[in-house]
Amino acid sequence: MIAKNKNKNKTKMKKQFIYFVLLLAIPFSMLSQTHIDIEDVEVEEEGSFDPKKAVVPFAVVTEAPRFRKCKKITGKELKECFEKTLDAYISKTLVYPKEYKTEAIETKVYVIFNIDREGKIVKIRTRSKRKDKELFEKEAIRVISNIPKLKPARQKGEKVTVSYSKVIYFSL
DSSP states (O other): OHHHHHHHHHHHHHHHHHHHHHHHHHHHHHHHTOOOOGGGOOOOOTTOOOTTTOEEETTTOSBOOBOGGGTTOOHHHHHHHHHHHHHHHHHHHOOOOGGGTTTTOOEEEEEEEEEOTTSOEEEEEEEESOTTOHHHHHHHHHHHHTOOOOBOEEETTEEEEEEEEEEEEEOO
């Protein structure tokens, strides 16, 4: 009886270990699938910062772009407000493609876009594992391209273009 319980516990622990390893492997496999356009990456010399040419990652920009709702917020709270407001906008606006409703597909679309110096959404790029289901990517592009005009981000006191990435989940 005790031997059976030990074997069950060992089997359970082995399964949990396998799940844990798989859980760790998923983010690494997603990272290996990311694509960086070389022309988007520029090496900047020390002391030379041109806000008209710079594309600053959202994570390092000193003042994040803002929705009207985030008008009086600054610092880290501004980035949090931006992300929460963007999530709420996507949840409210996203429409599951009716052509796929009978299949009840759950998928995610990776979206990368820039917010330019005027606060407009530009250079929207998507990636999805479901290339056969392009309507998910088209819907993600529609939602992101219709984000209302934002107050632009600032770096060193100057308006700059910011790059931002987002995962959009589709499920019924």
